[in-house]
Amino acid sequence: MSSSSSSVNVDLARERQGASIDSEDFARWWAGGSDKLEERRSLERYVFEDAELEEAVHPSCLSYKERYEQTIVRSTKFLAKLRQWHSSKHPQFSVSVDSLREFRVLLSGQLGTALFQQSFPLRLHLSMFLTTLLGQGTDEQLHKWLSRAWHMDGIIGTYAQTELGHGTYIRGLETRADYDAESEEFVLNTPSLSAYKWWPGGLGNTANMTIVLAQLYVKGRHHGLQPFLVRIRDEETHQPLPGIDVGDIGPKLGGNGVNNGFLGLRNVRIPRDQMLMKNAQVLPDGTFVQGRPPLLLYGTMVYVRVITLRDVLHGLLQAATIATRYSVVRRQSPIDESQPEVQILDHITQQVKVLPQIARGVCYRLAADWLWNFYARVLEQLEVGAGQHSLPELHALSCCLKAVGTDEASEGIDLLRKSCGGHGFLSSANFDSIYGMATAAYTYEGEYTVLLLQTARFLVRQYTDSLKRKVLPVSVTYLRNTARLNWGKNLAENAARALEISALEQTRLAWQSQSMHRQRKLSEQQANNLSGRQLTAAAIAHAHAFLTRNALQELERLRRGSLSPQVSAVLGQLVELFVLDTFLRQAGSVLRWNSITGSQLRLMERRFEQLLAELRPNAVALVDGFDFHDRTLGSTLGSYDGRVYERLMAEARRNPLNQEPVNATFRSHLQPMMRGKL
Numbered sequence: 062m063s064s065s066s067s068s069v070n071v072d073l074a075r076e077r078q079g080a081s082i083d084s085e086d087f088a089r090w091w092a093g094g095s096d097k098l099e100e101r102r103s104l105e106r107y108v109f110e111d112a113e114l115e116e117a118v119h120p121s122c123l124s125y126k127e128r129y130e131q132t133i134v135r136s137t138k139f140l141a142k143l144r145q146w147h148s149s150k151h152p153q154f155s156v157s158v159d160s161l162r163e164f165r166v167l168l169s170g171q172l173g174t175a176l177f178q179q180s181f182p183l184r185l186h187l188s189m190f191l192t193t194l195l196g197q198g199t200d201e202q203l204h205k206w207l208s209r210a211w212h213m214d215g216i217i218g219t220y221a222q223t224e225l226g227h228g229t230y231i232r233g234l235e236t237r238a239d240y241d242a243e244s245e246e247f248v249l250n251t252p253s254l255s256a257y258k259w260w261p262g263g264l265g266n267t268a269n270m271t272i273v274l275a276q277l278y279v280k281g282r283h284h285g286l287q288p289f290l291v292r293i294r295d296e297e298t299h300q301p302l303p304g305i306d307v308g309d310i311g312p313k314l315g316g317n318g319v320n321n322g323f324l325g326l327r328n329v330r331i332p333r334d335q336m337l338m339k340n341a342q343v344l345p346d347g348t349f350v351q352g353r354p355p356l357l358l359y360g361t362m363v364y365v366r367v368i369t370l371r372d373v374l375h376g377l378l379q380a381a382t383i384a385t386r387y388s389v390v391r392r393q394s395p396i397d398e399s400q401p402e403v404q405i406l407d408h409i410t411q412q413v414k415v416l417p418q419i420a421r422g423v424c425y426r427l428a429a430d431w432l433w434n435f436y437a438r439v440l441e442q443l444e445v446g447a448g449q450h451s452l453p454e455l456h457a458l459s460c461c462l463k464a465v466g467t468d469e470a471s472e473g474i475d476l477l478r479k480s481c482g483g484h485g486f487l488s489s490a491n492f493d494s495i496y497g498m499a500t501a502a503y504t505y506e507g508e509y510t511v512l513l514l515q516t517a518r519f520l521v522r523q524y525t526d527s528l529k530r531k532v533l534p535v536s537v538t539y540l541r542n543t544a545r546l547n548w549g550k551n552l553a554e555n556a557a558r559a560l561e562i563s564a565l566e567q568t569r570l571a572w573q574s575q576s577m578h579r580q581r582k583l584s585e586q587q588a589n590n591l592s593g594r595q596l597t598a599a600a601i602a603h604a605h606a607f608l609t610r611n612a613l614q615e616l617e618r619l620r621r622g623s624l625s626p627q628v629s630a631v632l633g634q635l636v637e638l639f640v641l642d643t644f645l646r647q648a649g650s651v652l653r654w655n656s657i658t659g660s661q662l663r664l665m666e667r668r669f670e671q672l673l674a675e676l677r678p679n680a681v682a683l684v685d686g687f688d689f690h691d692r693t694l695g696s697t698l699g700s701y702d703g704r705v706y707e708r709l710m711a712e713a714r715r716n717p718l719n720q721e722p723v724n725a726t727f728r729s730h731l732q733p734m735m736r737g738k739l
């Protein structure tokens with residue numbers, strides 16, 4: 062349970078009593094077992110009961126500079142606490158990809174989001190800086206840097222890849238590192254305005270070191286992009302070092318605690334051993350040695366894409382928790398004129414807005430767990446240098462799931478915001494910061510369309526392999542199944558199969574489009590550009606086919622394990638709702654590629670509505686089961702006690718504008734204006 066149950070709103074209390082599932086039972090499953098649930102709750106108590114971590118005023122009422130300063134004050138305190146707690150629980154701790162992920166899940170899933178609704182700059186150190194060091198550093202480099210970096214001993218890092226002129230097309234990055242064999246140093250430069258690094262989180266005022274992605278030149282010869290470890294601020298004084306031009310890029314639509322920055326480099330020299338050399342090396346005499354495949358340089362991007370699905374599903378479920386609780390507390394309009402006004406969740410149109418978002422978040426979680434395990438397997442294959450590895454499949458899947466997941470989670474969060482009417486628009490409801498973070502993820506770490514095109518490239522290749530009767534990777538085996546839809550009794554199975562057929566046909570269409578343009582003697586790139594609509598549609602359809610099939614398969618797998626009957630039943634309803642909802646939202650594409658009659662479609666719609674009715678009584682128990690602490694939700698509308706109006710009023714009164722009866726602008730401007738003296 063998230064917080065005290067004293068004076069709970071009566072409607073909310075009645076919902077809890079009337080549920081047929083036990084939210085604690087669900088919470089144990091959701092957390093991965095009772096030990097994990099208890100461990101997280103004890104950590105939350107440890108952090109949230111610290112008064113120093115509370116905010117005196119709502120962050121939306123602070124200036125940009127004040128917000129940065131307050132974020133630093135609180136985030137350093139928070140990280141110190143988190144470290145103490147972590148080392149008491151894990152005394153034998155060693156830094157690894159797994160442990161970083163665990164730490165990152167703590168930061169993004171619950172605690173980090175709770176305390177820093179617009180995120181905080183030190184996150185980049187823990188996510189991208191450490192991950193790149195781990196993935197791209199040699200053993201000697203790890204020995205030298207990793208422990209210091211983990212403990213932030215004189216090091217606060219970030220990851221500087223994007224430039225003012227280029228984010229997507231990273232081969233076009235302009236920052237260069239020229240090797241000087243005499244001094245055994247690299248000389249780094251951003252030769253133009255468009256070469257300035259632009260966007261890295263924490264770069265503005267916080268980081269004193271960064272990994273810089275730069276084009277390597279040795280004796281004038283180009284050796285592609287490489288990562289360099291560059292100190293940008295003095296460890297003691299924090300002054301920018303000679304040749305460094307650094308600052309913050311300014312307020313954004315969301316994530317305003319992140320301190321995204323710019324960086325110019327003029328003849329900045331670093332020792333040879335500060336190029337991260339796990340993949341490629343420059344020997345002292347300037348000999349360039351390409352070790353592992355150059356593509357592995359992109360490893361950090363794959364990691365963050367894999368993990369982003371999990372980040373955004375948490376945001377979606379936070380928004381769904383807020384909207385669900387509000388929807389049972391809020392009463393508006395009677396359905397039957399002779400009866401009192403109903404809880405807005407009793408309007409079926411409200412159920413359509415809220416319940417599918419819960420189902421979506423849960424099924425994204427099933428996909429995110431699957432994707433993480435797949436990522437870990439591929440990492441092992443790469444570590445042992447296996448000739449046959451699944452990196453292309455992982456890249457293709459992580460791209461389309463990151464793209465579609467961030468797009469649909471953002472869309473879901475905004476729908477949930479709108480489902481709360483006017484109050485949903487207030488910053489104190491907290492949809493703005495949840496949305497801001499989710500929609501940022503649509504762009505960062507690979508923009509939506511660009512990632513879809515990467516997936517499509519893989520799909521078309523697999524499709525042509527299928528024509529040659531080759532064995533296909535597991536996530537695309539359906540491309541070989543040319544059977545038409547065989548409508549059966551299991552509606553979810555029909556829907557999942559129809560989505561696979563749509564994905565297959567979209568891929569075929571994309572391939573045909575490319576081939577048609579190639580026959581007109583266009584280059585491969587021109588043909589790809591002209592087929593862009595078909596290619597992106599294929600990648601979106603593939604993501605939907607994967608997400609629905611994966612949800613059905615994971616449900617079966619989990620049911621073979623130790624699910625309680627209650628969790629099994631409600632999970633079954635959620636998975637079915639997700640599959641039917643995906644099918645109905647994609648009706649245009651589905652009907653284009655499948656022969657489905659009007660009455661079959663009506664059956665789907667009826668079952669969809671039935672599922673809404675079945676889930677309605679358990680809606681509150683379900684969102685309680687996600688176990689978001691009130692501090693995590695940070696919302697006047699979504700707190701555990703449902704005392705919405707009291708909290709709205711209290712938050713309004715806390716607003717700095719209400720701390721004095723008459724604002725000074727009355728005398729300085731309003732009154733003179735009324736007297737015609739302005």
Ligand SMILES: CCCCCCCCCCCCCCCCCC(=O)SCCNC(=O)CCNC(=O)[C@H](O)C(C)(C)COP(=O)(O)OP(=O)(O)OC[C@H]1O[C@@H](n2cnc3c(N)ncnc32)[C@H](O)[C@@H]1OP(=O)(O)O
Pocket residue numbers: 169180184185188189220222223228229230231232262356359360362363365372373374375376377452453456495496498499502504505506507508511515518
């Ligand atoms: C509310 C909830 C939200 C809560 C959130 C809370 C949590 C907050 C946490 C905050 C911390 C995280 C903050 C993250 C900040 C973002 C950091 C960034 O954006 S950093 C900046 C991120 N920037 C970006 O992401 C930039 C995006 N751009 C790119 O990634 C690339 O330039 C490109 C892929 C588009 C093209 O690259 P190019 O070199 O031109 O390649 P070609 O197209 O010519 O393909 C050649 C071959 O390579 C293959 N291949 C390609 N990639 C990969 C791969 N990764 N692997 C494997 N293979 C790959 C490809 O398949 C092809 O194979 P084949 O067909 O030949 O066999």
Ligand SMILES: Cc1cc2nc3c(=O)[nH]c(=O)nc-3n(C[C@H](O)[C@H](O)[C@H](O)COP(=O)(O)OP(=O)(O)OC[C@H]3O[C@@H](n4cnc5c(N)ncnc54)[C@H](O)[C@@H]3O)c2cc1C
Pocket residue numbers: 185220221222223226227228229230259260261262316321501504505506507508509510511514
């Ligand atoms: C909140 C936030 C945090 C970030 N943090 C970091 C960070 O820590 N470190 C870092 O290095 N970077 C960071 N970035 C940068 C981020 O990775 C890039 O913004 C992102 O990769 C998109 O690149 P872009 O901005 O160049 O967009 P562009 O590529 O310029 O996109 C603009 C439009 O062009 C289209 N387009 C571009 N190329 C193609 C193509 N080949 N085919 C079809 N359409 C195309 C896109 O679809 C889009 O519609 C961050 C960005 C944000 C928003």
